[in-house]
Amino acid sequence: MAKYECVIGLEVHIELRTKTKIFCDCPADHGGDPNTRCCPVCMGMPGTLPVLNKQVVDFAARAGMMLNCEIAHFSKMDRKNYFYPDLPKAYQISQLDHPLCEHGYIDVNVNGEEKRIGITRIHIEEDAGKLVHTDYGSGADCNRCGVPLIEIVSEPDIRTAAQARAYLERLRELIRWVGVSDCQMETGSMRCDVNLSIRPVGDTKLYTRTEIKNLNSLKHIVAAIDAEKARQIDETEAGRELVQETRRYDPEKDKTYSMRVKENANDYRYFPDPDLVPIILTDEDHARLRAMIPDLPEERLAKYINEYKLPEATAKTLCDEPKLANLYQAAADTVKQPKLLANLMLADADAGSIPAEVWAELTNLCADGKINRSAPAKLLEAYREKGGEIAVLVKELGLEQVQDTGLLNAVADEVIAANPKAVADYKAGKEAAIKALMGQVMKRTKGAANPQEATELLKEKLAKL
C-alpha cells in the first residue's frame, strides 16, 4: 500500500482592530443591535462611494512585516463580483493582482523539527454582513459590512495537522503581538479555510485539492484535516477520482461533506475598483511602519529573564499579553528596578489604561523610597479618577514617605512602651512578634514610614532593652 502525505495550504481571515470600518466612519468593533453600526456607505446605498481608511493599510502592512513579507510600494483595490444577500453592493472590495504584502514566512517547531512555512500573500478586503434567520423570516444585518479584514494565504508547505496547528498558533501569536488584531477564533475575528490534497510520499506533483470552509476552532481544524486526509486516501485507494470542491466539516460525525462543486463556482469578474485610487506606500511610509514592529516574543521573553532578571513566570505573564508587554517595554528602559515595575503592573487589574511614563514614575518613586509599596495603588486610583501629575498627587494624598528619623524614633518608642506583651514575646525569641509592633508603627504614621527603616529601628531599640 502506498504511503500518502498531505499537501496543505491555509487561508486565514483576520479582522483588523481599527477604530472605524475600512471605507466609512462606522465603528468596526463587535456588538450592537442589527443594523445600528452601518451607514449609507457600508450599506452600499446608490450613489455612495468608499474611501479607504489609511489605518487599515498601516495595520495590514505591520502584520505583513511581522510575518516577514515584502510590502508593496504600489497596491490597489479590486472588485470581486457575486450576489448574496449579505453583500449589499453585490461585490466585495478586495485585492487581486497587487496585494499589499507578499513572500513572507513563519518558522514553526513541531516535535523538535524546525519548519519554515511560506506565506504567499496578504491582502486587505472588507467583510460582508450576516444573515439572521428568525421565526418571522430572514434578515440581513449590515453591522459587519465593511469591517476590515486581512486574508493571509500560505504556500502549500504544510504536511501534517500538527504543522497546521503550529502555523496557526504562531500566526495568532505574531499578529496579536504586533497589535493589529485579537485573533479570536471563538468570536470570528480569526477564521481559517483549509486547502488539502494528498499524494504518494516522494511525489512532487500537486493533485486535486478540496477546500474545507467555516472551521472555527483549532481543534476542528486538526480533526478536519485528519478526516479529509482519510477520506481522500479511501477514495483514491478505491479508485475513485477526487473532485475539486468546497467541503464542510461535521464535528459530530467527524467527517467532511461536499458543499458545492468548484467547477460551477462563480466567475468573480474581478476588475480594479474605479471608485478608489491606488495605494502608494513611500520609503518613508515603510520606515515609519518598520519602526513600529516589535522584536519577536521569544526575544522579548529572553530579555526579560536575562537582562531584567524577572522570574520566568512573571516574564511569561507579561509576554502573553502583547499590549501589556509593549507597555512594559515602553516603561522598562527608564526605570531603575524593572522587576518592581513588573510587579506593580501585574498587581493592577487594568494596567493597560495607565501610560508608560506613569508606570515608570511610580516605580522610580518606590525604588527611591520616596513612597512606600502601598502608595502606588492609592496613586493609581487617584490618577484614574482625576488624572494629573503623579508628583502632585503624592503631595495631595500625603503619601510622601517619612524619612524623618526623629519622628520615627519617637513613634517607635511610643509603640514599644504601649505594647509590653509583644516586646516580651520578641525578647523571648518569637521573632514574628515584631510584625505586631511594625503594624502599630505604620498605623501611627498613617502608612508613611519606610517599612524597612522602621523594622531596623525597632530591632535596634529592642536589642538595647
Added chain:
Amino acid sequence: MRYREMDVAALSELLQNKQVTAKELAADALQAIAETDGTVGAYLTVAEEEAYRQAEAADKMLADGTAGPLTGIPFAMKDNICTKGVRTTCASKMLEHWLPVYDACVTEQLKKAGAVMLGKTNMDEFAMGSSSENSALQLTRNPAAPDYVPGGSSGGSAAAVAANECAFAIGSDTGGSIRQPASFCGVVGMKPTYGTVSRYGLVAYASSFDQIGPLTKTVADNAKVLEAISCHDRRDSTSLPEFDTNYSALIGKDLSGMRIGLPKEYFGEGINADVAALVRNAAKALEGAGAKIEECSLPAVSYALPAYYVLCCAEASSNLARFDGIRYGYRAEGVEDLDRLYRKTRTEGFGREVRRRILLGNYVLSAGYYDAYYKKAQQARTLLIRAFKELFSQNDMLLAPVAPTPAYKIGEKSSDPMEMALGDICTVPVNLGGLPAISVPCGTVAQDGANLPVGFQLIGPAFSEAKLYQAAAAYESGV
C-alpha cells in the same frame, strides 16, 4: 420679459435688488412647469413643497446679506443625483419609489448656495442612452420640436432649461450626456474635468467616466453654477484635492493668441453636412474674435467608441449589481428561491438597454475575456489620453461638433442600439480622457418644418474650464 425667460444673472440681480423674492420666482417656475411640462415631460418629480421651503430659506439669506449668485434661483436636478426625502428614480422601474436617506454632495452645495430645487428631471434609465427614450417612466419631448427627442441621457434637464421650466439644471455626463442634449435643445452644457465635481450621491453608471455638470441658458450662468457645485469632497476618493474654481475669471477677456484646433476626424464621414457647416461657422466666428484656428488630427479617436463601450459596460455591470431586490427598490413577486428572485427582479426591474449593457459588461469581465476586452480597452484609453496630451501641447483647445446630427424623431433610432451608439462618437473621447468640454448653441437646421438646434463643443486639457468659458462667451456675445 417674464421671470421664467430670464437667465440666472438677470434673476440674481432682481433678487439682490429686492425687485422679486425667491418665493415669487419659485411660484413662477412652478407655474411654468404646470403650463408646459404636460407637453415637454421634462420632470419626473415636481417637489413643490421642498421648493417653497428652500425659497423661504433663500429669502432669509437675501435678507441677511448672506446671499450668493445662485441664492433664490430655481433649478432642476437630474434624477440620478440623490436628494434626501425626494424620490430619486434614475428613470428606472427599479428605483421608481426610492427615497434617498442622504443628499448628494452637489445637492448639499446647491442648498448651501441657496438655490431652489423645483424637481427631478427625466433621463435615459440609469443614464444609459442618448435620447431619453430609455426612460422607463416617461417620454420627454424636445421643446424646439415636440416630435423630436431632447437627446440624452440628461434630456429632461436640457429640455427643462430650453422650455423655461427652470433657470438652470444639473446633469451628468458619462459619454456626452450633458453636451449632446444641450446641443439638441439649444442650451449651454458643461462636462467639467473629472474629479472637480464630487460624485458622492450620483448613482453610478460608469464610475471612471461619470461627471456632474450644469446646463444653462448662457455661458456666464454656466460658469457661476459650476463655481457653486465644484469642490473637494473627502467622501469621493477621485475628487481632486486642490484646484482653482474661479471659472468666470476669463469671461470677457480678449481671445487674441488663443490657439484652437479643428481635429479633422470629427468632421469626416457620418457627420451631417448642415451640422458640419454650422460648426465651421462657429470656428470662423471665433477666428474673427481673435483666436487662431488650425486644422489638426487625432487618429486615436477611432479607438474611442469601442473602448468606451467596453469600459463603461464593465463598470456598469458591477455598479448596478446592487439592485437585487433585497434591501430597496423593485422586487419581483411570487418567487421563493434566491437565485430566481435575483433573476426575475433584475429582468423585470431593468429596461432593455440597461440589461444589454449589464450583459455586455459581464461578458467583457468574465474569465478568459478580460485581457481581450477590458485590458485592451484600458490600453486604448491610455493611447487616447496620450494623443490628447500631445494635441494640447500645440492647441489651447479643440473645436468639434457635439453630435453627428441634430435631434432625430422620437422612435426613429430607438430600435437600433448600434446607430444610437454611433451618435456618441463625438462626445465619448472627452470622457475617456477625463477632460472638460462645453457645448454651445451655434444655430439651427431646418428639417420637416422644424428648426432643430445644433451645438459645437470646445474641448480643453484638464482644468481649462475658465478658458473654455472665455472662448464660449466670446462666441456667444458675437452671435
